[in-house]
Amino acid sequence: MSEKQQLLSPLNYIPADIQSAQDYEYLARRFIAAPNYEYIAGGSGRDQTLASNLAAFNKWAVCPRILCDVTKGHTGFNLLNREYAHPIFLAPVAYQKLAHPLGEIESARAAEAMQSCFISSTLATQSLETIAATGAEAKWFQLYFQPKLEATLDLVRRAETAGYSALVVTVDASIRMPSLGALRAQFKMPDECVAVNVQHYEINPSAEIAANESRIFQGAMREAPTWADLEWLISETNLPVIVKGVLHPVDALKLKNVGAAGIVVSNHGGRSLDGAPASLDCLAAIRAAVGDDYPVLFDSGIRSGLDIFKAIALGADAVLIGRLQVYALSVAGALGVAHMLRLLREELELCMAQTGCATLDDIRNTRLQSA
Structure with a gap:
């Protein structure tokens, strides 16, 4: 986009050239400032995992x-x-005011309109209470452990009080390399994009690191959550705790054994470890490890109903939609997100009809073929 081109404001109608859910990705560049788009679209490092x-x-x-x-x-x-x-839920995506002035409020409204589940991020630009007040019936809260456990527990209590019915705990994003694309675009978080849920919590001052210590191991990872922290959290709430960011079958089975109510097979759309395997490549082995009846959700890379069909066939109970959510939000707000969800559902139903699958259980019993 040239400097002379101006970004379009979010529309109050669906553009005529949207024919598939993925079309929102192609159109979003006209509605999102270039540095913001690079931040949203990028993964981490050289984007190897995003491509995978x-x-x-x-x-x-x-x-x-x-x-x-x-x-x-x-x-x-x-x-x-x-x-x-x-089975199409809206993933917890942070800082949604990057794409729309009302941010997460619009996405939550779309979820309610389309009978979806909205998962609100700890790093949302609208408070978890404000999002809950939109009336979304099916809503979960995504939780990042805070440097102080009392702040973490306060977030949990606020989510319980606001009516969220599950916690989605992200455990593998304590440190990551930013996208080189976003760095080259000189992305800077806009002033209006504030993580309001956590802005009033006291942050632990950075601990001094000795000359012979690593700024990674003894620095950034000093306050990363551990298995003990997760077990403490599970013991502190009656809400089901779903753990997001699982790629290894051994981790998945251990999570089941310590009392996690479910897991999300995810590499965060390539935004965590660059070089990690594709989430889809890990799904079948994880399902085999935890058994048929344990809740397994999936995200990372979904762009169509056909993708959803394949994820379910490989073991997912439901899928989370991340980037497409934000792209649709930028184009037409709640209307766009709702339309995107409808298109994904219809694309899934079309694939089901053509493969003789009348239910999601039928998909789970479908054997995919190597392409």
């Missing part, structure tokens, strides 16, 4: 089936003793 996430879906093919009666088909399912109309 997208490529992983192309390793699998879906075989059509013929003469199947799917006229009673549906996408409903039960998760954590709650019925959902479809």
Whole structure:
């Protein structure tokens, strides 16, 4: 985009050239400032894992089936003793005012309109209480451990009071390398993008590091959560605790054994360790490790209903939509996010119909083919 081109304000209608959910990604550059777009679109480091996430879906093919009666088909399912109309949830995405003046409020409204579950980020630009007040019935709160446990516990109590029905605890993002694309674009967080949920908590001053100590191991990782912290958290709340950021089957099984209510197989869309495997490549082994009945959610790289079908076939109960959520938000606010969700659901249903799958259980029993 040239310097002379001006960004469009969010529309109050759906652009005619949106024909698929992924079209929002292509259109978003016209609505998001270039440095902000690079921050949203980028992963970490050289974006190797981000690219792997997208490529992983192309390793699998879906075989059509013929003469199947799917006229009673549906996408409903039960998760954590709650019925959902479809398995497409909105991932916890921080700083959504980068894409829209109202940020997370608009995304939560879209989730409610489309019978989705909205997962609110600790680093949201609207408070967790304000988001809850939008009326979204199905809502979870994503939690980052804070430097002080009393601040972490206060966030939990606030989420409980506001009516969130689950906690999604991110455990693998204590440190990461920023995207080189965002650095080259000279991205700087705008003044209006404030993590309001945590702005009033006291932050521990940075500890002194001795000359022979590492600024990584003894510095940045000094306050990273541990297994003991997670077990403490599970003991402190009656809400189900779902752990996000799981890629290894051994970790998944240990989480199940310590009382986590479920997991999210995720590398955060390539925003954590650059060089980590694609989330999709880890999914089947994790499902095999934890068994058929343990809740396993998935994110990282989904751009279509076909992608959702493949994730469910490989073991996911539901999927979380991250970047597409923000792209649609930038284009048309709540209307755009709701439309994106509708398109994804219809794309999923189309794939189900063509493969003879009337339910999500049918998808789980589908064997994908190597492409």
